[in-house]
Amino acid sequence: MVEKFDIKQLRYFAMTKRLNFLIGSGASVPAIPLMSVFKTEGISDEKANNSLSDKIKGVSKQVIEGIYKTSDGENIETVLKRYSEFIKVILQLLYHANSRQVTKNINIFTTNYDLFIEKSLDELMKYESFVFNDGGNGYFNRILDSANYNKSVAYRGLNDNYLNELPTLALIKPHGSMNWERDQEDNILIRQSVVENPVVVKPTGLEGQETFLNNHFHDMLRVFQLELDKPQSILIVIGFSFQDKHIAKMLNRSLKNPELNVFIFCYSESDKQIILTNLSLSDCPRNLNVIIPNELEEKYTSKNISKDGSDWFSFDLSNLTELLRDVSFEE
Known part of the structure; x- marks a missing residue:
């Protein structure tokens, strides 16, 4: 029998520590298929990369x-x-940061260069009170x-009688974005639309070198x-298998920080071994949790039927949202 993951630990960390997310290409499926769909037999890597782009x-x-x-x-x-619901829930975690002794900031790191997160944030900023960086x-x-x-924004009150840091959600895209454009002075400009020649790092296997x-x-x-590397940090990973070797090396190096806690959520049961292999680990260190769907309560997973009629469970961004919603609203 598979031992169930205790979300009380995640709940405590999410409400008391510096919160970071790492989101990979799996989070944008099925709107954007994985690279493996384009890299079929007889198709060159260049053609597959161009098709994906x-x-x-x-x-x-x-x-x-x-x-x-x-x-x-x-x-x-x-x-x-899915992205919009996810952003709504992590904003609730930000608002609850009022009672925490850590900065009111959540970082979203994503290797995706689609614009789902930006669109979600743009809509939410119309009626939610937060800073998007x-x-x-x-x-x-x-x-x-x-x-x-490194910037923070504070509200000083109408009479300058107090200073209150505003919740900030930062979006960091280490592989580029469809609305990034390079100018003649080698600056990267953030546009409000998709540009013709976006600045992105394509999945060639040489991402580390290019980066x-x-x-x-x-x-x-x-x-x-x-x-x-900061004290009291937490990283939650979804839709990412660490095939990017440079990011895998960074995580391995960061795990030496005893105050860091990492939670990697697998899409399916088979992904756990793939992730551990990509991280060059035979087992999980004390501060690393690689969680498969079967280790979670069924309400946090999606039930699927295989070709032979048997059941199997998966975990995606919508499932993580439900899990974090319970973290956010439970006393």
Whole structure:
């Protein structure tokens, strides 16, 4: 019998420590298929990468415009709703930070370069009170600079009689974004639309080399490393299997921080061994939890039927949202 994961531990950490999320490509399925769908036999890596980029570009345009004309429009709406519900719940965690002795800031790191998170945040900012920090600075030409992630915003009251830090949600994209564009001075500009030649790191297997050759992407990953090295930090991972070796190495290095606690949620039972292999681990250190769906209460998982009629359970972004919702609202 599989031992159940105790979410009380996660609940305590989520409400008392510095909260970070790492979101991978699995979170945007089925609107955007995984790379393996494009890398079929007889297809070159370059063609597969271009096909994936074109798909992400097309989906991102529909997300921004809010018009879903293609056959996968229903999938796009479904995934966008998942992200929106997820953001709503982690904002509740931010609001509850009023009683914490840690900064009122949640970091979302994502290797995805689609615009689901940006669209979700844009809609929520109309009626939620928080600061969104995407690393940009400027007005007409918003320039990306990792130094901007060190900023905080405070409300000083109408009579200057108090200073209250506003909740901040930071979005850090170490592999680029469909709305990032490089100018002639080698700055990265954050646009309000999908650009023709976006600044992204394609999944070529050389992501680490490309990332460290590019100062902008190196800076984004440096923010990731610094956040995990801080005391009282927590990292929750979803939709990410650590095939990116440079990020796997960073996590391994960060696990030496005894105050860091990492929770990696697997989509299916078979993913646990894949993740441990990608992390070059034979077993989990004390501060690393790799959680399979069968270790969770059934209400936090999705039930599926295999071809032979047997049941199997999966865990995706919507399931994580439900789990965190209980963390957020339970006393």
